[in-house]
Amino acid sequence: xxxxxxxxxxxxxxxxxxxxxxxxxxxxxxxxxxxxxxxxxxxxxxxxxxxxxxxxxxxxxxxxxxxxxxxxxxxxxxxxxxxxxxxxxxxxxxxxxxxxxxxxxxxxxxxxxxxxxxxxxxxxxxxxxxxxxxxxxxxxxxxxxxxxxxxxxxxxxxxxxxxxxxxxxxxxxxxxxxxxxxxxxxxxxxxxxxxxxxxxxxxxxxxxxxxxxxxxxxxxxxxxxxxxxxxxxxxxxxxxxxxxxxxxxxxxxxxxxxxxxxxxxxxxxxxxxxxxxxxxxxxxxxxxxxxxxxxxxxxxxxxxxxxxxxxxxxxxxxxxxxxx
Amino acid sequence: xxxxxxxxxxxxxxxxxxxxxxxxxxxxxxxxxxxxxxxxxxxxxxxxxxxxxxxxxxxxxxxxxxxxxxxxxxxxxxxxxxxxxxxxxxxxxxxxxxxxxxxxxxxxxxxxxxxxxxxxxxxxxxxxxxxxxxxxxxxxxxxxxxxxxxxxxxxxxxxxxxxxxxxxxxxxxxxxxxxxxxxxxxxxxxxxxxxxxxxxxxxxxxxxxxxxxxxxxxxxxxxxxxxxxxxxxxxxxxxxxx
Numbered sequence: 143x144x145x146x147x148x149x150x151x152x153x154x155x156x157x158x159x160x161x162x163x164x165x166x167x168x169x170x171x172x173x174x175x176x177x178x179x180x181x182x183x184x185x186x187x188x189x190x191x192x193x194x195x196x197x198x199x200x201x202x203x204x205x206x207x208x209x210x211x212x213x214x215x216x217x218x219x220x221x222x223x224x225x226x227x228x229x230x231x232x233x234x235x236x237x238x239x240x241x242x243x244x245x246x247x248x249x250x251x252x253x254x255x256x257x258x259x260x261x262x263x264x265x266x267x268x269x270x271x272x273x274x275x276x277x278x279x280x281x282x283x284x285x286x287x288x289x290x291x292x293x294x295x296x297x298x299x300x301x302x303x304x305x306x307x308x309x310x311x312x313x314x315x316x317x318x319x320x321x322x323x324x325x326x327x328x329x330x331x332x333x334x335x336x337x338x339x340x341x342x343x344x345x346x347x348x349x350x351x352x353x354x355x356x357x358x359x360x361x362x363x364x365x366x367x368x369x370x371x372x373x374x375x376x377x378x379x380x381x382x383x384x385x386x387x388x389x390x391x392x393x394x395x396x397x398x399x400x401x402x403x404x405x406x407x408x409x410x411x412x413x414x415x416x417x418x419x420x421x422x423x424x425x426x427x428x429x430x431x432x433x434x435x436x437x438x439x440x441x442x443x444x445x446x447x448x449x450x451x452x453x454x455x456x457x458x459x460x461x462x463x464x465x466x
Numbered sequence: 467x468x469x470x471x472x473x474x475x476x477x478x479x480x481x482x483x484x485x486x487x488x489x490x491x492x493x494x495x496x497x498x499x500x501x502x503x504x505x506x507x508x509x510x511x512x513x514x515x516x517x518x519x520x521x522x523x524x525x526x527x528x529x530x531x532x533x534x535x536x537x538x539x540x541x542x543x544x545x546x547x548x549x550x551x552x553x554x555x556x557x558x559x560x561x562x563x564x565x566x567x568x569x570x571x572x573x574x575x576x577x578x579x580x581x582x583x584x585x586x587x588x589x590x591x592x593x594x595x596x597x598x599x600x601x602x603x604x605x606x607x608x609x610x611x612x613x614x615x616x617x618x619x620x621x622x623x624x625x626x627x628x629x630x631x632x633x634x635x636x637x638x639x640x641x642x643x644x645x646x647x648x649x650x651x652x653x654x655x656x657x658x659x660x661x662x663x664x665x666x667x668x669x670x671x672x673x674x675x676x677x678x679x680x681x682x683x684x685x686x687x688x689x690x691x692x693x694x695x696x697x698x699x700x701x702x703x704x705x706x707x708x
Contacts, residue, residue, distance in 0.1 A: 341575045344566055348559045355557035358519055359571055359615075360545035464561050464601070 150460040153452075154424060161432045171313035173431040179319030181427025182326025183388065186381035187400055188407040189333060189419045190374020196350040196414020196463045198367045200262060201269055203276040205404065207283035208250045208375045209397030212382025214291050215249055216242040217298040217392050228302050235301030239321070242387075246379040254375025258368055280398060287394040295391040304387075322384050329380070333416045346370060350414045350463045403430075406445050410452045414463030421460060472497040472623060472654045473518065478527035480510075480517045487513040489678040490527065495623075495671075500645070500655040502665045502686055504700060505675035511658045512554055514675070515627050518656075519551050520544045531623070548622035552629065554658075556612040560601030564592055564611055567600050571615040578619070585614045588644040606637035613644060623654045630661040642667050666690045674699045 162170050191205045219242040220227055226238045261279050265271040304318040337343035345366055349356045353363050378397070385400065386392045407426055411418030426445050433444035440447075452460060473495040480488045488510045495501045503511050516522045518529055520541040529537045536544050545551070550571075559567050568582075569575060586593045589610040595603060600611060609629055616624055629645075630638045638661060645668045649655060659665045665672070669686030682689075682699050689695060 341569075344562070344570060348562060348566075348570055351559050351561055352557055354521060354541075355553065355559070356570070357541040358521065358545055358551045358553070358557065360542050360573070361570075362540070362542045 147461065150456070151421065153460065154421060154428075157425065157428055157432075161428075161436070164436055168312035168314075169435070171311060172315060173435055174428065175313070175315045175319055175323070177428035177431035178424055179316075179322040179326075179388075179427070180430060181424035182322050183381055183384045184400070184403055184407055184426060185326050185420050185423035186329060186377050186384060187397075188381075188404045188411075188423055189329070189416050190370075190377035191404060192408050192411065192414055192416065192419045193346065193350075193370050194367075194374045195408065197346060197353070197363070197370050198266065199269075200266065200367075200371075201272045201276065202262065202374075203273060203401070204257065204261075204279040204283060205374070205378055206397035206399075206401040207280050207287070208254060208378035209382035209385065209400055210284070210287055210392070210394055211253065211397075212246040212250055212379030213298070213386025213389075213392040213396050214287060214296065214382075215246045215379070216383040216386050217291075217296045219245050220298055220301070220387070226301070227299050230302045232303045235303035238301040239304070239383075239387075242383050243380055246383045247376045250379030250382075251372045251376040254372045254378075255368065257375070258371040262371065284394045284398065291392075291394075293394070295393045298386050298390060298392055300387050300390070318388060322388065325380075325384065329377070330416070330420050337416060342366075342369075403445060406449050410449055410459055412459030412462035415461045418459060418461030418463075470496045470498075472532055473656070474528075474530045475514070475518070476528045476530070478514070478517060478524045478529060480513050480522050481525045482513070482522060487678055488517065491517075491675070491678070491680055493673050493680055494683075495654060495656050497654050498652045499670040500649045500657060500668055501671040501673060502669035503656060503658045503673050503675060504660075504662075504665060506701065507660075509675040510678040511675055512627055513678075515551070515553075515625050515656070515658060518544075518625060519549070548620075550616035550621040550624050552612045552616050552624070552626040554627040554631065556608050558600045558608045558612055558615075560599065562600055563597050564595050564600055564603075565597060567611055568592075568615055568618050571618050573619065581618065581620070585618055588617075588647055589614050606633045606640075609633060609637070609641065610644070613641070613648075617648060617653070621653060623656070624648065625656050627658045628660060629657070630659065630664055638664060 158174060161173070165173070187209055191202060194200055194202055220238060223238050223241065226234045229235070257279065261275055265275050300318055304321050307314045307316050337347055345356060345361055349363050349366060356363050382397060386396060389396065403426055407419055407422040410425060411422030425448065429444050429448045430441065434441040471494045475491050475493040478488055478491040479486065491510070491514055493514070503514065505511050513522060517524050520536070520539055524537050528535055531547055531549065536547065559570070569577070591607055592611060592614055595607065600608060603611065613626065613629060616626070629641055633641070642664050645655070645657070649668060657668065666686065672684060672686045672689050673680050674682040676699070
């Protein structure tokens with residue numbers, strides 16, 4: 143842990159503790175779990191984009207299209223499995239969600255690879271061109287989604303075992319939110335394991351800090367980046383599956399609508415760090431839920447205010463990646 | 467190309483954006499020898515090294531390594547020919563541990579223990595700091611790590627850019643000793659250096675750059691012995707820089 147990281151980690155418990163005096167404990171617990179679940183889904187969407195930016199300095203505004211694609215694919219897969227979806231057993235519900243996740247990961251990974259190959263590869267090194275071409279890519283992708291799935295919202299059902307709530311310490315907690323928390327934690331642990339314990343992760347961490355030196359050591363960072371781009375796209379697909387099923391309806395804008403929060407997470411967390419995205423995503427989730435309860439009129443701007451406050455304190459975010 | 471020339475630059479021009487930095491560099495580096503590349507600040511020394519590594523592209527001219535043109539090869543392919551590069555800023559990954567920095571420089575991800583012990587013999591401090599984050603080390607220790615990383619596996623050619631920059635005299639002496647031992651292992655080295663004490667101590671051959679071209683080639687001993695030549699080429703005498 144770097145010097146100063148402790149203070150950055152402390153933001154989470156401080157925020158949670160600060161909200162507690164303004165509400166009853168069961169309400170606080172409900173909102174905290176809801177915020178953590180929302181944060182985990184946002185983390186799934188943001189972590190890949192953070193690595194893509196950290197490693198190759200690429201700003202991908204089309205990332206939202208992969209979220210939408212994941213959500214639509216989940217709607218299709220779940221729609222094709224009515225027997226499993228309505229089966230109240232945990233096994234059937236996990237199988238349904240697993241199938242939706244597997245299809246979303248596979249398809250968004252392939253589409254991500256094609257997107258990097260056809261579009262992103264041509265604009266390395268130029269942020270302006272990246273913004274223009276990926277915003278253009280987003281517009282085209284949204285229209286393609288409308289062509290395939292139509293302009294009307296597509297309903298998506300939660301698997302039966304994930305519907306409803308359980309009561310814990312007097313607080314009503316949605317089961318689906320707990321599933322989202324577990325999945326988000328599992329992905330975070332897996333990513334951290336890969337980054338910390340594997341040679342591939344070592345290369346990514348080194349590449350984020352000094353891409354040129356990694357190349358001078360004999361590694362093709364471009365290939366590494368394609369892998370990270372594909373991974374980031376697949377994670378966006380996973381985020382789309384979870385968010386789509388949580389919302390219950392999928393529209394072409396479901397992904398792009400989340401991008402403001404995703405970029406806030408990247409900025410707050412510090413571009414290029416998975417751990418930073420994780421903490422920032424939970425912060426954003428908690429702030430949205432606490433503000434929505436305590437000051438509904440402030441809810442829309444609450445995350446912008448959070449970002450301003452964090453940047454005033456740490457202009458490069460809570461856990462900025464070190465660049466040489 | 468004569469048999470003992472490992473690296474040859476012929477008429478190499480390099481542009482960085484609209485700036486024309488080198489204006490036709492002709493340089494031979496002989497196998498098994500340590501060639502010093504000297505020159506004033508801004509003469510084009512670092513640009514020449516970066517052009518050899520493919521980090522900046524030659525806009526004209528040719529770079530040939532061991533008889534093979536490498537002018538247009540990507541940097542990773544150049545490195546895989548057995549060329550190790552220690553940049554001016556050391557290129558140490560500050561967020562990684564010493565071990566992680568070193569393991570990145572191995573082809574297989576595993577250390578040859580005998581070789582590693584040999585490297586520890588050059589730089590014992592690295593053994594002590596093995597699991598520490600490289601960013602926590604001093605400038606001299608980082609420079610040792612940068613050089614150690616370059617030699618953790620046998621290399622055919624070692625390029626080092628100003629290893630003594632900003633280091634304390636005691637650390638410089640240690641580096642000189644290490645570079646002399648590397649040189650004794652028959653590794654070919656191209657070394658850019660502003661510290662003439664080090665240049666004289668380790669150099670076999672010397673090339674002097676000015677305004678983006680090589681203006682002198684010869685033996686280091688010859689240059690070290692000729693104060694008038696030093697003053698003419700470098701604007702000062704080596705004797706005044708111990």
